[in-house]
Amino acid sequence: MFNHIFVNGKLLIESKAGIPVRDRGFLYGDGLFETLRSYKGFVFMLDSHLERLFHSLKILKYNLPFDKEYIKEALKKTINKNNLAGKDAYIKIIITRGIHSGELHFSRKYEPSLIIITDILNTYPERDYTEGINIASSSIRRSSIGNPLYSHKLLNYFENIFAKDEAHYNRAQEAIFLTKDHLVLEGASSNIFYVKGNTVYTPPLTQNILPGITREVVIDICNENRIKVRQKKIHYRDIINADEAFKTSSIAGIVPVKKIDRFALAGEIPGGITARLMESYISKVELSNLH
Numbered sequence: 303m304f305n306h307i308f309v310n311g312k313l314l315i316e317s318k319a320g321i322p323v324r325d326r327g328f329l330y331g332d333g334l335f336e337t338l339r340s341y342k343g344f345v346f347m348l349d350s351h352l353e354r355l356f357h358s359l360k361i362l363k364y365n366l367p368f369d370k371e372y373i374k375e376a377l378k379k380t381i382n383k384n385n386l387a388g389k390d391a392y393i394k395i396i397i398t399r400g401i402h403s404g405e406l407h408f409s410r411k412y413e414p415s416l417i418i419i420t421d422i423l424n425t426y427p428e429r430d431y432t433e434g435i436n437i438a439s440s441s442i443r444r445s446s447i448g449n450p451l452y453s454h455k456l457l458n459y460f461e462n463i464f465a466k467d468e469a470h471y472n473r474a475q476e477a478i479f480l481t482k483d484h485l486v487l488e489g490a491s492s493n494i495f496y497v498k499g500n501t502v503y504t505p506p507l508t509q510n511i512l513p514g515i516t517r518e519v520v521i522d523i524c525n526e527n528r529i530k531v532r533q534k535k536i537h538y539r540d541i542i543n544a545d546e547a548f549k550t551s552s553i554a555g556i557v558p559v560k561k562i563d564r565f566a567l568a569g570e571i572p573g574g575i576t577a578r579l580m581e582s583y584i585s586k587v588e589l590s591n592l593h
């Protein structure tokens with residue numbers, strides 16, 4: 303069966319789906335995206351993803367011919383068309399500013415494009431969850447604060463894929479961005495947590511990081527289960543000396559870390575608190591599926 307892509311109101315066979323070459327998403331990476339996951343057809347945290355997307359659209363001055371309900375309907379149609387109802391799917395919602403008219407500023411003339419891609423989910427190897435993954439620090443140093451663009455999921459993702467490639471070269475499954483003062487910010491496509499004693503730590507949203515949806519779910523789970531969680535600046539030396547560490551993202555959920563650069567974490571993988579959080583996360587997914 304052919305995969306269909308939603309492009310500006312139409313469901314097109316993938317080989318025929320496209321956007322004009324003058325679209326600013328293609329020319330300048332002028333667009334936003336959300337990556338989501340459905341579990342047995344249920345899209346987890348859909349409202350939160352749409353909330354983050356629409357917040358960014360507003361801040362970054364996109365003109366909007368559609369609302370959240372329209373996207374929800376379009377998503378449902380795309381999932382059904384691709385026979386993914388009841389299945390685990392990978393979902394990508396993309397909004398670009400529209401076709402470039404020559405003005406680089408965010409003109410009111412632009413009409414955004416909406417593209418939705420759905421596919422059967424390629425899950426990560428089970429051993430990532432049972433044995434943990436390696437993460438490698440990127441050679442790119444970010445500033446710690448002061449660049450609000452990092453709080454938006456911009457199409458312009460080159461820094462992230464560059465870091466992923468460096469990590470791949472270093473036999474790591476994820477890259478982390480540090481500041482020049484060795485503060486840990488986030489992964490190339492994930493947020494980063496560590497555990498020391500009985501407390502879970504993650505960098506605050508005042509740092510140059512994405513407000514991850516899974517990050518928020520994990521903080522909620524900690525609060526609901528009386529696990530101490532603190533949002534504070536994290537130094538590289540904190541994470542390499544941690545009892546446990548893990549990364550979070552919508553596609554992969556919670557994934558334990560076993561090694562950071564050449565430093566192997568000392569404890570069991572996944573550690574006790576990480577294992578509890580992984581279990582609670584799965585329960586939360588299953589519970590929201592029932593609603």
Ligand code: PLP
Nearest residue numbers: 491492493512514515516551552
């Ligand atoms: N940080 C970055 C840079 C990301 O690209 C992602 C997801 O792709 C995340 C964090 C995790 O965000 P979420 O939990 O919303 O998937």
